[in-house]
Amino acid sequence: MVSGEHLCVLYQDQDDRRRLTAAVVRGGLAAGDRVMYVVPGAREVALARLEAGGIETGRPLDGGQLLVQSFGEVYGDPATLDLSGLVARFRLALSESVAAGFPGLRLTGEMGGYPWPVESLEQLVRWERMVSRMLGEVGIAAICQYDQGRLDEPAAAVIAAEHSGVATSGQRLPLALFIASAASLALRIEGELDLTNGPALARVLRARLAARPRLRIDLGAVTFADVGSLREIYQIAAGLPSGGQITLANATEPVRRILDLAGFRSDAVVIES
Amino acid sequence: MSGPAGGDGTHRALLYRDEPEFRGTVGAFIRQGLARHERILATAPLGRLDWIRAELGADAAAVEFADSAAIYRRQGDATRALVDWLRRHASDGRRARIVAEQALSRRTPAEVADYLRMEAAANVIYSSFPVQILCPYDTAEVPGDVLAGVRRTHPELIEGDDVRPSGSFADPSTFIRDHCLVVEPPPGAASIDFDRGDDLAGVRFFLREQMRAAGVDGEAAPLLLAGAGEVITNALVHGAAPRRVWVYTEGPALVCHVHDRGPGIADPLATYLAPDRHADRGHGLWLGRQVSDSLEVAANATGTHVRLLTILRRSGQQPVP
Numbered sequence: 001m002v003s004g005e006h007l008c009v010l011y012q013d014q015d016d017r018r019r020l021t022a023a024v025v026r027g028g029l030a031a032g033d034r035v036m037y038v039v040p041g042a043r044e045v046a047l048a049r050l051e052a053g054g055i056e057t058g059r060p061l062d063g064g065q066l067l068v069q070s071f072g073e074v075y076g077d078p079a080t081l082d083l084s085g086l087v088a089r090f091r092l093a094l095s096e097s098v099a100a101g102f103p104g105l106r107l108t109g110e111m112g113g114y115p116w117p118v119e120s121l122e123q124l125v126r127w128e129r130m131v132s133r134m135l136g137e138v139g140i141a142a143i144c145q146y147d148q149g150r151l152d153e154p155a156a157a158v159i160a161a162e163h164s165g166v167a168t169s170g171q172r173l174p175l176a177l178f179i180a181s182a183a184s185l186a187l188r189i190e191g192e193l194d195l196t197n198g199p200a201l202a203r204v205l206r207a208r209l210a211a212r213p214r215l216r217i218d219l220g221a222v223t224f225a226d227v228g229s230l231r232e233i234y235q236i237a238a239g240l241p242s243g244g245q246i247t248l249a250n251a252t253e254p255v256r257r258i259l260d261l262a263g264f265r266s267d268a269v270v271i272e273s
Numbered sequence: 274m275s276g277p278a279g280g281d282g283t284h285r286a287l288l289y290r291d292e293p294e295f296r297g298t299v300g301a302f303i304r305q306g307l308a309r310h311e312r313i314l315a316t317a318p319l320g321r322l323d324w325i326r327a328e329l330g331a332d333a334a335a336v337e338f339a340d341s342a343a344i345y346r347r348q349g350d351a352t353r354a355l356v357d358w359l360r361r362h363a364s365d366g367r368r369a370r371i372v373a374e375q376a377l378s379r380r381t382p383a384e385v386a387d388y389l390r391m392e393a394a395a396n397v398i399y400s401s402f403p404v405q406i407l408c409p410y411d412t413a414e415v416p417g418d419v420l421a422g423v424r425r426t427h428p429e430l431i432e433g434d435d436v437r438p439s440g441s442f443a444d445p446s447t448f449i450r451d452h453c454l455v456v457e458p459p460p461g462a463a464s465i466d467f468d469r470g471d472d473l474a475g476v477r478f479f480l481r482e483q484m485r486a487a488g489v490d491g492e493a494a495p496l497l498l499a500g501a502g503e504v505i506t507n508a509l510v511h512g513a514a515p516r517r518v519w520v521y522t523e524g525p526a527l528v529c530h531v532h533d534r535g536p537g538i539a540d541p542l543a544t545y546l547a548p549d550r551h552a553d554r555g556h557g558l559w560l561g562r563q564v565s566d567s568l569e570v571a572a573n574a575t576g577t578h579v580r581l582l583t584i585l586r587r588s589g590q591q592p593v594p
Binding site: 175224226 | 353470471473474477492495496498499502503506509510547548556557559560563564
């Protein structure tokens with residue numbers, strides 16, 4: 001997703017809903033972004049839904065990467081209905097995300113039925129239009145989740161038309177997740193690093209280092225890392241201000257060997273045993 | 274000397290027939306270095322190191338000895354070890370000498386071929402250091418075709434008391450290109466096509482399965498996967514479609530064979546050189562060389578073929594002399 005993008009997903013049943021919700025959150029974690037998940041009901045139910053969809057919520061919650069919030073917490077209670085109020089609210093949320101070391105903020109909301117304060121399709125369209133303008137102005141991405149069973153075909157078409165695209169759950173699993181840790185803006189990478197997620201890696205590292213120029217990266221769950229990805233880490237470290245440092249922690253034996261054999265050396269990179 | 278300029282060094286082959294010839298020349302070479310306060314490293318099979326110690330007597334204390342079976346486990350390892358040693362000992366105006374011999378009889382033909390290409394590359398690799406390198410070869414043990422390669426890869430030869438330029442010395446790049454020809458994969462070998470970044474995860478799955486089937490396990494599997502992955506990424510970034518990787522066995526080796534239609538690497542010699550630590554390219558194939566027993570880069574009208582060989586077992590080979 002790109003910032004400012006406003007997508008919607010239409011789920012058919014509860015299985016579909018689990019899959020789609022997990023895919024949306026997983027996409028955010030694969031980008032290293034902060035994900036703000038707006039839920040209509042109980043937080044516990046929403047978290048259980050994510051877990052059932054294969055998302056381990058513990059670390060992202062601890063690291064402040066996954067925020068599960070009610071509609072009222074996010075939009076105000078009563079909800080802001082003027083654009084400037086909404087923009088101000090989300091500018092603040094975005095600047096807080098950047099200060100916390102996240103490269104971007106993603107918003108996903110469950111619009112199960114029509115949410116308060118919307119009472120008609122017409123009002124909903126106005127609301128979505130306002131959200132679209134806010135997203136564009138602030139520069140964040142959002143995916144709205146709708147229950148297709150509660151919409152007739154014309155309504156579904158109108159809602160889809162208010163979004164810049166319809167997301168599907170047919171994406172393959174991301175190669176790696178970039179999980180924020182609460183401690184000292186650290187980062188944990190889970191999965192494989194190759195040239196396809198090199199740009200995501202660089203974006204995440206730059207954001208976290210901009211917030212704090214000393215970064216500990218936990219590589220314990222990295223199952224493959226190509227030389228290009230590791231070189232990216234060294235090159236970014238080389239550009240740090242004095243006193244800046246990247247610590248590579250918990251690397252598996254093969255990854256340590258590859259770091260050694262590839263011949264990267266830098267005073268700004270510490271390999272922790 | 275006739276070698277490349279820069280480090281003011283030499284790269285000589287000693288073609289010896291017996292122990293007295295070896296001891297005489299190697300002993301004189303080392304003593305001359307000691308007299309000039311140069312750092313000395315001798316790496317050879319243990320029996321040869323014993324000859325050197327016996328020849329030098331008390332002088333041996335000033336020489337660093339290394340078992341070539343350890344330092345030359347892989348050709349890439351040896352280059353890295355020697356370059357690291359030179360960076361430590363042949364800088365700050367200090368000069369160095371290296372005696373380097375390894376037991377080629379334990380090597381497969383593919384490894385011996387790679388060894389000779391490495392000897393050609395050595396003329397460039399070590400040219401930036403003030404080092405004199407002496408490579409002894411036992412003419413009773415080393416086959417004639419390998420000795421011919423030795424003459425083409427060493428600018429100077431010592432035979433008996435005679436030191437002379439090698440008449441058949443070849444330009445290193447030319448030698449490497451001429452001594453790495455395209456080998457076609459055997460019919461029916463397992464293979465998978467790849468054409469974009471999103472294919473890489475599937476290619477790694479294929480490689481893991483093939484390595485498991487071939488019995489590659491422990492630390493070797495992820496390192497081989499890393500080396501093969503670099504060759505494949507290179508084909509993706511610098512090569513041209515169609516691209517394919519095969520995995521098959523060849524004698525005692527498991528071969529990971531990567532092909533693309535591109536013209537390949539302009540100068541295959543570059544794949545033998547350690548990349549500058551700040552370089553943004555060249556680390557990938559360098560890693561491939563470090564984690565394999567032989568890395569072959571060849572091109573013809575069909576495109577570029579890179580073969581990464583890993584010896585699965587060393588049974589049935591002659592013991593170290």
